[in-house]
Amino acid sequence: DAKTTQPNSMESNEEEPVHLPCNHSTISGTDYIHWYRQLPSQGPEYVIHGLTSNVNNRMASLAIAEDRKSSTLILHRATLRDAAVYYCILRRSQGGSEKLVFGKGTKLTVNP
Amino acid sequence: ETGVTQTPRHLVMGMTNKKSLKCEQHLGHNAMYWYKQSAKKPLELMFVYNFKEQTENNSVPSRFSPECPNSSHLFLHLHTLQPEDSALYLCASSRGGAKQSTDTQYFGPGTRLTVL
Numbered sequence: 001d002a003k004t005t006q007p008n009s010m011e012s013n014e015e016e017p018v019h020l021p022c023n024h025s026t027i028s029g030t031d032y033i034h035w036y037r038q039l040p041s042q043g044p045e046y047v048i049h050g051l052t053s054n055v056n057n058r059m060a061s062l063a064i065a066e067d068r069k070s071s072t073l074i075l076h077r078a079t080l081r082d083a084a085v086y087y088c089i090l091r092r093s094q095g096g097s098e099k100l101v102f103g104k105g106t107k108l109t110v111n112p
Numbered sequence: 113e114t115g116v117t118q119t120p121r122h123l124v125m126g127m128t129n130k131k132s133l134k135c136e137q138h139l140g141h142n143a144m145y146w147y148k149q150s151a152k153k154p155l156e157l158m159f160v161y162n163f164k165e166q167t168e169n170n171s172v173p174s175r176f177s178p179e180c181p182n183s184s185h186l187f188l189h190l191h192t193l194q195p196e197d198s199a200l201y202l203c204a205s206s207r208g209g210a211k212q213s214t215d216t217q218y219f220g221p222g223t224r225l226t227v228l
Binding site: 032041042046 | 154204214216217219220221222
């Protein structure tokens with residue numbers, strides 16, 4: 001199964017942009033790149049996903065490398081509420097079964 | 113509030129006990145999932161149900177027994193667990209169907225399980 005690699009932790013200051021990297025060098029053509037985050041004492045929540053093109057939504061942007069071997073989640077203006085563990089996930093569906101590969105996640109600390 | 117509820121939120125059990133975890137989703141989804149989150153380890157997918165049929169079992173020991181009576185409810189029956197099974201057990205749901213790779217999963221708050 002394809003795996004992801006993320007830094008264990010990152011720090012940012014409030015209202016500054018944050019770039020969270022993820023390496024997935026063994027990604028296959030059918031793998032979608034999903035990002036979820038987990039706030040303290042909560043279950044994970046969806047942030048964004050993409051396949052080949054860069055994606056934007058109200059929460060974040062996802063920049064995908066041309067060879068798809070890496071991606072970057074971009075939080076344009078970090079707030080204290082963005083402090084969480086961010087997971088980069090490859091999702092593949094084969095024959096109706098679900099394949100999910102979680103990284104260890106990056107713990108983001110946001111300083112006031 | 114994600115629309116996915118889990119009970120109980122906390123559970124302490126002995127190794128000889130039998131208990132069940134319950135998950136309920138109010139989102140009209142057709143796929144439901146059980147995950148295990150241990151300290152310092154990545155989230156592990158345990159089971160997947162799609163339209164009440166189990167479609168994934170990631171080599172989970174038989175002391176964990178899932179049950180999906182309908183698309184809205186998912187149970188995880190526990191018996192003769194080990195202390196190393198102590199973890200946060202998370203339930204999730206998604207629309208399900210063939211396009212699962214683009215599905216968004218909605219997670220419940222989890223059940224914190226401690227096995228003594």
